[in-house]
Amino acid sequence: MTFTPAEGRRRVARTDWAALAAELDEHGSASTGPLLSPAECADLAALYDKPELFRTTVDLARHRFGSGEYRYFTHDLPAPVGALRAALYPRLLPVARDWAARLDRPAPWPDSLDEWLERCHAAGQDRSAQILLSYGPGDWNALHRDVFGDLAFPLQVVIALDAYGTDYNGGEFLMVEQRPRAQSRGTASILRQGHGLVFTTRDHPVRTRRGWSAGAMRHGVSTVRSGRRRTLGLVFHDAT
Numbered sequence: 001m002t003f004t005p006a007e008g009r010r011r012v013a014r015t016d017w018a019a020l021a022a023e024l025d026e027h028g029s030a031s032t033g034p035l036l037s038p039a040e041c042a043d044l045a046a047l048y049d050k051p052e053l054f055r056t057t058v059d060l061a062r063h064r065f066g067s068g069e070y071r072y073f074t075h076d077l078p079a080p081v082g083a084l085r086a087a088l089y090p091r092l093l094p095v096a097r098d099w100a101a102r103l104d105r106p107a108p109w110p111d112s113l114d115e116w117l118e119r120c121h122a123a124g125q126d127r128s129a130q131i132l133l134s135y136g137p138g139d140w141n142a143l144h145r146d147v148f149g150d151l152a153f154p155l156q157v158v159i160a161l162d163a164y165g166t167d168y169n170g171g172e173f174l175m176v177e178q179r180p181r182a183q184s185r186g187t188a189s190i191l192r193q194g195h196g197l198v199f200t201t202r203d204h205p206v207r208t209r210r211g212w213s214a215g216a217m218r219h220g221v222s223t224v225r226s227g228r229r230r231t232l233g234l235v236f237h238d239a240t
Helices: 005-013 017-027 038-049 079-102 113-122
Strands: 029-034 054-059 069-073 131-135 140-144 155-160 168-170 173-178 185-189 195-200 203-208 211-221 224-227 229-235
Touching: 005 029, 005 079, 017 029, 017 079, 017 195, 017 203, 029 185, 038 079, 038 131, 038 229, 079 113, 079 155, 079 195, 079 203, 079 229, 131 140, 173 195, 195 211
Parallel strands: none
Antiparallel strands: 029 195, 054 069, 069 131, 131 229, 140 211, 155 195, 155 229, 168 224, 173 185, 173 211, 203 211
């Protein structure tokens, strides 16, 4: 089956987006329904071994980001990647605008993903930020944020391409929230194959006695104990 934009919208529509938005508010991350079949996951994971599809490869250990590798796609995205990114943007846009309003921040994101990316490119952010990540035994990713320039969308999505407990063990998705005037809170999520995890790029609104405050968050990956863990990262702004 050809993965068309219409198919991407159909897959994305399966998720209860009102419930997802509420969970994002509470935890800064939330799971979608199934977005890819196991066969589609395998096909995408196999692309990692075709370097001509990517603009660059990053060695995490070399940059002291952890251990493992990831590759940035060129703008010529595989059909499922482009279709899911385009279908997810309008679903996440109301959350992004709501968060901006509560935190008294600008909300520069237009209704159209294409128009938003045009603004990114005009500002010098013209490199693809869609990522295929590959971790083997002993690999991990340090806690970080994925803000690649002045223009940033506040949410992103990671989709598991391998099955936890079958293809690999360990490698849980980590998030740490730096709470205002309190110790940090950490969460660990097991990614289900073919499902997405929506999470904050940098922070989320936290209610305080004085209104709303930004709860700063970082994400990473715990150490993979065995097997191979590959994921697809969908980012809704381009990089400098």
